[in-house]
Amino acid sequence: MHYRRFGKTELNLSVFSLGTMRCLDNADTFHQVLTAAVNRGINHIETARAYGQSEQYLGQALSSLNRSELVLTTKLLPGSDVDRFVDESLERLKTDYIDCLALHGVNTAEHLHQVEEMIPALNQVLEDGRIRHIGASSHGDLEVVMGAIALPIISFINLHYYFFNRRNAPAIKLAHQKDLGVFIISPADKGGQLYTPPNQLKELCAPFDPLLLTYRWLLSDSRITTLSVGPAVPAELDWPLQVANSTSVLAPTEQATLARLEQAQKTVLDTEQCHQCYDCLPCPEAINIPEVLRLRNLALAYDMEQFGQYRYGMFERAGHWFPGRKGNRCTDCGDCLPRCPQQLAIPTLLQDTHERLKGAERRRLWSD
Template sequence: MQYRRFGKTNLSLSVFSLGTMRYLGSKEVAQQTISLAVELGINHIETARGYGSSEEHLGGAIASGSVSRDQVYITTKIPPTPDATSMRRYINESLERLNLDYLDCLGIHGLNTWEHLDWVKAEDGCMHAVQEAVIDGRVRHVGFSTHGSLELILAAINTDLFEFVNIHYYYFFQRHAAAIERALEKDMGIFIISPADKGGKLYTAPSKLQEICHPFTPLELNYRFLLSNSRITTLSVGPATPEELIEPLRIADSVDKLTQDEIEALQRLENQLSLSLGADKCSQCYACLPCPENINIPEVLRLRNLAVAYDMTDYGQYRYGMFENAGHWFPGMKANKFTECGECLPKCPENLDIPTLLYDTHEQLKGKAGRRLWG
């Protein structure tokens, strides 16, 4: 296992962090997963108030001695609140569930909207309680996680209130590269959220994608794309069982620059995208927004890109089903809400027939609606 400095926190974190959103089952499985993670070199465990019984399971592992407090750094995440009183109570509740006197890191969980950012910046908002907790030692370091827009993320980083950021960024979604660059300029720790799942459901990659990536697996190639970037501190790995830790951590020492073979595999992916989509490829410039019908056109067309080029239809249906069902965690209407108003057409530098592509994407990806595990 390799370790990297987590920005201005100066914590030395393992390049893989144990995320606990998926171990919502028995206490015994959770404790076995935590114990194996530590044994394999993971020294950072991330949980959240909203992850079911995750905080209690981790707290139980600490209380039982199956994991020693001095072996791990612990982060929990709490959603933004409009007032300090609620945040003060939430911090105390999390500490109690975790059997801790202090948190190494507290993340504002889901800083996803401009209203959330207003709450954070307000003089009597949630950060007032967070800063109290920092002063009295209950919290050592403060950051935020986000599913928000690039513009919102940059604005949050620029408040200088935070020491780290949890962010979506993968080979198949590079929109937030500018946020990573800005976080680096601010000496913030950079934590990549869910590279296996949100990054493309790469643990069940379609055969076409596997063939293009060979001799690497798609999951391995995505991990290497991230680990080779020295600006990134740590990647979340979220096993439901101890056994699911084994495959990702096989490359926990592979943090050097990409090899020539890996570069060629990534180039094959790029070539396939261009070849499969031709003049219908959306290059993700986001110039088409805002949409009057609140359709997240670039994200819809990104999912179409992946489905057409790599047969990533299962992933596309999984993410597309979140529209209209996940609130501010995945905002936007489904593509069948378009009205052919035509506002997006003159904005597109590639002259895409956006209404036709939206209709096509909806027909390919409509399916069972998805929901988050909480909220």
């Protein structure tokens, strides 16, 4: 297992971090996963008060581990009662300090304002040692992410950034300039459901595995500290940790394979490829046009239709965690057309995406 400096926190983190949202069946399973991860060299454990009994299970398991060798991160939402919630987490974790506290779901301008109002309370928990470092975790627009990174109290940032979604590339650059630790969240799942890649993607990535190749793309970037991995059972650590020591620059064969992936998208989509410039926004109907068309790109170029249905189905169901309306909300107003440098027939492509990815209607996940 390789380790990297977590920005200005000066912590040395394993390049893979254990996310605990999935290993929640019972305390025994949780302990088995945690022990297996630590034995494999993982020293950064991410939990949250919202992850069921994760904090309690972690607190129970810490008694059999060397707490001083582990880096613990827990999370709380913007607008939370910092003093009370931190004390509750400390009690559940059975520890007298938490290494990193992530302000989770800083997804809107209002959340940024709430975080700014929390700064006096956050400074207090830093000063009294209950918390060592403050960071942010965002699923929001790039502008919100950049705003979170710019807050002086922030020492690390948790981001969505993947080979198949590079919208947050400017955020990676700014975080590096500000010497922030960078934690990439959910690279296997939200990065493309790469535990179950379609055959077309596997063929394009051959001789490499799609999951491991895209992990390598991330790990080869020295600005990135660590990637989350979220096993439900210990055996699920085996696959991703094959590249836990592979943090060097990409080999020529890896570069050629990634170039082949990009060329395949250009070839298949031709004049219908959305290049993710975001110039089409804002949409009067609040359609997240670039994200809708990104999912279309992936479905057509790599047969990632199952992933596309999974993500597309979250529109209008996940509130600020995944904002935007579905493509069928387009009224063909034409407002976006003159702004598109590719001159895409955006209304037609939005409707096409909806027909391809709409799937079955399901209940709303979260309120706003």
